Amino acid sequence: MVVAQMRASRIEVSQSAINQNVRVTMQTSHAKHMFLAIKANGYGHGLLEMAQAAKNAGVYGLAVAVVDEALAIRQAKLDMPILILGYTEPQYAEFLAQFQIITTVPSVSWLEEAQSFLTGNHPLLVSLAVDTGMNRIGMRTAAEVQAAVAVMQAHPNLFTWEGIMTHFATSDTAETDYFEMQLSRWHTVIDGLPCLPPMVHVANSGAAMYHADEVPTDFIRVGTVVYGWEPSGKELNPGTELVPAMSIKSALSFVKQIPAGEGVSYGHLYHTTNDEWIGTIPMGYGDGLTRTMRGYKILVGNEWCEIIGQIAMDQMMVRLPHAMPVGTPVTILGTNGTQTIDIWDVCAHCHLQPWEFANQLSDRLPRYLVD
Numbered sequence: 001m002v003v004a005q006m007r008a009s010r011i012e013v014s015q016s017a018i019n020q021n022v023r024v025t026m027q028t029s030h031a032k033h034m035f036l037a038i039k040a041n042g043y044g045h046g047l048l049e050m051a052q053a054a055k056n057a058g059v060y061g062l063a064v065a066v067v068d069e070a071l072a073i074r075q076a077k078l079d080m081p082i083l084i085l086g087y088t089e090p091q092y093a094e095f096l097a098q099f100q101i102i103t104t105v106p107s108v109s110w111l112e113e114a115q116s117f118l119t120g121n122h123p124l125l126v127s128l129a130v131d132t133g134m135n136r137i138g139m140r141t142a143a144e145v146q147a148a149v150a151v152m153q154a155h156p157n158l159f160t161w162e163g164i165m166t167h168f169a170t171s172d173t174a175e176t177d178y179f180e181m182q183l184s185r186w187h188t189v190i191d192g193l194p195c196l197p198p199m200v201h202v203a204n205s206g207a208a209m210y211h212a213d214e215v216p217t218d219f220i221r222v223g224t225v226v227y228g229w230e231p232s233g234k235e236l237n238p239g240t241e242l243v244p245a246m247s248i249k250s251a252l253s254f255v256k257q258i259p260a261g262e263g264v265s266y267g268h269l270y271h272t273t274n275d276e277w278i279g280t281i282p283m284g285y286g287d288g289l290t291r292t293m294r295g296y297k298i299l300v301g302n303e304w305c306e307i308i309g310q311i312a313m314d315q316m317m318v319r320l321p322h323a324m325p326v327g328t329p330v331t332i333l334g335t336n337g338t339q340t341i342d343i344w345d346v347c348a349h350c351h352l353q354p355w356e357f358a359n360q361l362s363d364r365l366p367r368y369l370v371d
């Protein structure tokens with residue numbers, strides 16, 4: 001998609017917020033190495049912008065969901081370990097090996113299929129997935145893991161056993177029974193293995209923040225916390241300062257006064273009740289804002305102004321308290337001077353979670369890494 005750079009609307013990602021959240025997460029989890037999850041366009045913050053931010057913050061590696069994301073990072077020449085968390089088709093094994101991308105392997109049959117695609121010029125870096133109850137991908141028994149290890153050991157030129165992982169379905173809730181059950185299944189599979197690979201990684205944001213004393217955390221793979229969002233939605237207080245990294249900014253593109261009784265925007269869902277000053281903002285649902293933001297108050301300069309009328313694809317209107325110049329800065333998310341629009345408040349208004357809201361922001365909005 002085309003990125004609209006010649007327009008005031010943009011996403012800013014704060015490097016200092018990322019640095020702070022990385023520090024907090026490393027300290028809380030006692031991690032030695034972090035893979036920062038930047039899949040799905042860096043949770044909406046921009047894939048390459050987040051890759052750069054991670055490198056600046058001293059993060060060890062990057063985690064993505066699909067091969068194409070890994071390749072985009074390699075093409076940007078960011079020299080960091082890359083881990084694919086999701087399922088990759090075995091036909092891409094040689095490609096993954098060549099670009100030294102650590103690949104999640106869900107089954108013995110996957111390894112067997114991959115063999116026919118591997119040339120042995122470079123070994124494929126394998127991270128075995130153990131399914132302890134997420135029920136998404138992975139091996140369920142120690143026997144399966146041992147069979148996979150045997151395949152790799154039989155073909156050392158084709159495979160390097162780099163890691164083993166599991167993923168928790170409920171690591172960020174007050175109720176911990178299911179988490180404990182998954183952890184005990186993990187031990188059942190892992191404890192009897194004759195040897196382990198260098199990377200044993202199980203902790204997502206929830207496990208890293210709330211279960212660091214129970215799980216291995218030398219390597220963690222986290223996203224949510226580093227973007228500055230408390231994974232439990234503030235249900236559990238980790239007692240740490242997370243700073244949301246994302247701001248959404250724009251500027252007034254048009255200002256006018258209209259008399260009482262006029263309808264504004266599609267369907268005239270809003271009618272003026274007085275002579276009203278109306279400001280236009282060059283941003284809409286085509287940028288990924290949700291139409292349910294109508295009625296929410298955002299900052300125009302330092303004034304709180306309500307979004308009025310239907311949000312259109314490319315533009316939306318706010319009611320201004322008085323005349324304001326075109327070009328006045330607009331804050332839709334984040335901080336302007338002393339005032340902050342908190343993502344949890346926006347999301348409560350829209351009935352979304354922060355990770356859903358941020359993820360649906362479209363590629364048309366440019367992402368800039370700031371301070």
Ligand SMILES: *Cc1c(COP(=O)(O)O)cnc(C)c1O
Pocket residue numbers: 037039085086167203204205206221222223224225231
């Ligand atoms: C997305 C993902 C993560 C990161 O999860 P957060 O909750 O955002 O920290 C970790 N592991 C796997 C397998 C994932 O798919």
